[in-house]
Amino acid sequence: MNVHPELAGVLAGMAPRTDDPIADIEATRAGFKALMAPRMRLGDDGAVRVEETTVPGPDGNAVPVQILRPAGAAPGPLPAVLYIHGGGFSYGELDGPSPMARDVCAETGSLVVNVHYRLVPEHPFPAGFEDCYAVLCWLSANAAALGADPARIAVAGASAGGCLSAALCLAARDRGGPAVAFQTLLIPCLDDRLATPSARRVTDPRFTNYAKVRAMWDAYLPSGGAVSPYAAPARADDLSGLPPAYVLTCGLDPLRDEGLDYARRLSEAGVPVETKDVPGAWHLFEAFAPDSDLARRTTRHWLTALRTALAAPLATPLAS
Template identity: 90%
Template sequence: MNVHPELAGVLAGMAPRPDDPVADIEATRAGFKALMAPLMRPDDGAVLIEKAAVPGPDGNEIPVQILRPAGAGPGPLPAVLYIHGGGFSYGELDGPSPMARDVCTETGSLVVNVHYRLVPEHPFPAGFEDCYATLRWLAANADALGADPARIAVAGASAGGCLAAALCLAARDRGGPAIAFQTLLIPCLDDRLATPSSHRITDPRLTNRAKMRAMWDAYLPCGAVSPYAAPARADDLSGLPPAYVLTCGLDPLRDEGLDYARRLMEAGVPVEVKDVPGAWHLFEASAPGTDLARRTTRHWLTALYAALTS
């Protein structure tokens, strides 16, 4: 593999991970929390955090965390629905994710960090419908929350990127709510796993095709696959919000992300694309101190800030 020079030492020290993260889901969830623990921020007063519960689509309650920049002015803030990744089955943390906090502090936005129902306990469409219900709640309560309903974006990484893209399709098809921008970070978009990159990345230390196959098998019930589950299956991408798409060179998802960006462009949707050669899926969590991780994070945050303030 053509590994980025800043990441070669990090990769050499990484251990193989199971090909089926769902097989022992409690161990996977604990392992992810341990990976993210060094990145969790102490309460430094920069972000005000409020917990709330959103009425769910099945009589359930959806836990959310509402993040506000401390010292924000009286005017309505742009708002971002941030959707965590983790193969639809893990990725939830005790506090707001570092990425959600970064969105709040670096873009000056109100951020709703949603804790949707997870696989394997709740396969599609449970998690997706939770996210859509939260989007509708955010738009309907924008005034009370101090958010600008004309500046609501969705953002997510990996499985969260899939859910963010699916929300844009659903909002278009279901008549709202209006979404101003979509930030799709290393998104998983296509359950067919037929791209060259999905076959090329086989290293067991990294997210690879075997892990993605296990994820999709757990997420999808039998039968036809909805575009709201795998957005790459959507025939029509016209009328969707402007997008930012981040991909990585050593990610099995790279080609499907680039393909989706190209199809958005062909449908007349403004798109900015950033590819990081020599980096793997969610490399920022493994190598947070590298210049490459900092530059990559800065790039997508800058694009999101520009979209919400232009």
């Protein structure tokens, strides 16, 4: 493998992981919790203030969310970001706000709603997706009360969260739902067919590979019947009319090609899109090498794109 030089030593020390994370989901959840523990911070931390609440869900359920506000924010409505954690639709940072959600809040000056949707295998599609859509509608309807600007609401997420973010944009367009200003799709899983060269090529058991992604889709999707584009956004026939996008991919990620292809299709449909591919890096490498320059540069790149997209509009047109 063409591993990035900054990551070679980290990868050499990684042990193989199970090819079916769903088989022992409690062990998988515990393992991910241990991986993320050094970066997790509960409650306020001086830069970000955190409020815990729930949002009415689509099935009479209550969806837990955290509302993050930048400390010392200037008066006036803030841009808002619905952040959706990753974790194969089956695990994630459930003890508090995702570190990535905190980064979004602190670095972009946005109000962030960090949503904890229902997970598989207990709740297959569409439960988690509809939870996220309910929270997006709640955020839009309550923007003024929350101190957010309803014209500057973005969605963002990594991996499964990137899938759900892309799906929310499709649903909001199709259902006449909230206006989404920007979509940040980080290493997104988008296509359950797994027919791309990168999906077939990446088989190393130490990180996310074809087998792990196949097990994820098999648990997430109901058996039989057509696959909804709200489950696998790459199946959408029409990508026109969607919000501007940022798509991050990694060279050693089985999901790389479907992410790049989705970005290409967005562009061909007239949607402004920025892409960033990180050669020699694997899926969620930042969690395994958080102190590497590569992780810092990659995080800075997508945060800058999101901050720029949500900046307050100019008082006068550039042409003036």
